Amino acid sequence: MSARDVHFPDAFSWGTSTSAYQIEGGNTNTDWWRFERAEGTTAVEVCGDACDSWHRYEEDLDILASLGLNAFRLSVEWARVEPEQGNFSIEALEHYRAVLTACRERDIVPVVTLHHFTLPLWAADQGGFEHPEIAQWMAAYATQVGAALGDLIGIACTINEPNIVAIMGYLLGNFPPQVTSWERFVAVNETMRKCHVAVRDALREGPGNFPIGLPLSMQEYEAVPGFEDRLNSFREEMEDKYLLSLGGDDYVGVQCYTKVILGPDGVVNEPGAELTDMGYLFWPQSVEYTIRRAAELTNAPIIMTENGIGTADDAQRVRYLTEALKGVRTLLDDGVDLRGYFQWSLLDNFEWSLGYRPKFGIVAVDRTTFARTLKPSATWFADATRTFFTTA
Numbered sequence: 425m426s427a428r429d430v431h432f433p434d435a436f437s438w439g440t441s442t443s444a445y446q447i448e449g450g451n452t453n454t455d456w457w458r459f460e461r462a463e464g465t466t467a468v469e470v471c472g473d474a475c476d477s478w479h480r481y482e483e484d485l486d487i488l489a490s491l492g493l494n495a496f497r498l499s500v501e502w503a504r505v506e507p508e509q510g511n512f513s514i515e516a517l518e519h520y521r522a523v524l525t526a527c528r529e530r531d532i533v534p535v536v537t538l539h540h541f542t543l544p545l546w547a548a549d550q551g552g553f554e555h556p557e558i559a560q561w562m563a564a565y566a567t568q569v570g571a572a573l574g575d576l577i578g579i580a581c582t583i584n585e586p587n588i589v590a591i592m593g594y595l596l597g598n599f600p601p602q603v604t605s606w607e608r609f610v611a612v613n614e615t616m617r618k619c620h621v622a623v624r625d626a627l628r629e630g631p632g633n634f635p636i637g638l639p640l641s642m643q644e645y646e647a648v649p650g651f652e653d654r655l656n657s658f659r660e661e662m663e664d665k666y667l668l669s670l671g672g673d674d675y676v677g678v679q680c681y682t683k684v685i686l687g688p689d690g691v692v693n694e695p696g697a698e699l700t701d702m703g704y705l706f707w708p709q710s711v712e713y714t715i716r717r718a719a720e721l722t723n724a725p726i727i728m729t730e731n732g733i734g735t736a737d738d739a740q741r742v743r744y745l746t747e748a749l750k751g752v753r754t755l756l757d758d759g760v761d762l763r764g765y766f767q768w769s770l771l772d773n774f775e776w777s778l779g780y781r782p783k784f785g786i787v788a789v790d791r792t793t794f795a796r797t798l799k800p801s802a803t804w805f806a807d808a809t810r811t812f813f814t815t816a
Contacts, residue, residue: 437764439495533578570630586616639677648687712751
């Protein structure tokens with residue numbers, strides 16, 4: 425644990441999660457913007473204006489406030505803050521300061537992620553997470569963000585799902601830079617852990633006493649009989665090496681969506697199993713499983729920084745969240761040090777290479793006018809969080 429006088433929010437954090445690229449729009453200076461337009465891309469459509477939250481963030485925060493949620497997870501776009509190497513944008517930092525101020529004015533704790541999947545073009549063009557100086561680059565960026573925003577940050581997340589960046593970009597080849605190599609996947613995971621430490625330590629040197637942690641993608645894993653050893657090797661690379669390295673963090677962020685059954689040909693699902701629009705197994709039980717596992721391996725406070733379901737069936741979303749929150753209650757009843765739960769996502773946003781088809785939001789966004797419309801799941805989630813600690 426950090427030797428700083430770390431201050432967690434006084435109340436359990438109930439919120440939603442977003443990321444800059446997926447909701448802001450217009451992030452043209454990133455590897456993802458270029459990737460979507462490249463020949464042979466796996467992206468089905470371009471991000472474009474996303475949800476126009478760069479301009480409409482106050483409207484989004486008003487929705488959060490109306491729902492009674494007390495926290496909001498957002499990200500800062502590195503490519504906006506440092507559009508050219510060593511050239512930091514005062515304008516971009518002032519914009520993000522305005523966003524965090526708007527959160528505070530509504531009694532919403534801003535949970536700030538410094539890296540959420542995208543790289544500035546200048547960093548990507550020099551090799552991205554395979555460049556030997558990437559950790560120093562990220563530390564320099566974090567130093568600027570901390571100096572400009574640290575007094576307003578409530579909780580900080582360093583790198584969102586670094587294991588997903590590694591597997592999707594360097595093993596499966598579905599994200600930039602579209603590499604398919606186990607060796608490079610393993611190497612990038614190691615680099616990601618170094619980048620996390622660099623960002624964390626840079627933030628600690630700046631103003632504020634907010635807790636700092638790493639949001640890790642975790643799943644409940646199951647092996648087809650005879651495939652247990654390969655599953656354990658895969659889980660060690662995706663989860664265990666990360667979890668066992670986080671002893672110096674203030675908390676661990678857990679992000680889960682499903683159970684993954686692995687066999688010799690990859691992910692398998694039983695015939696007739698309920699699936700989401702992402703093709704994921706409908707498995708809200710993964711919330712309790714992954715948080716419990718993270719707590720056991722790290723002995724640190726936990727925040728569920730992402731959990732949700734991609735579906736056009738809002739009733740299915742409510743069923744999923746109902747069971748997920750039952751798991752949260754069980755964990756708290758068992759004394760697990762869980763500090764917050766963040767639903768993914770506030771808005772129906774850009775879901776990376778899958779475009780706008782998957783619907784994770786509790787708020788719908790008109791793709792032409794950007795009008796926001798609350799779904800029934802939004803009011804259900806608001807009611808559930810308000811009564812969570814007062815009902816059996």
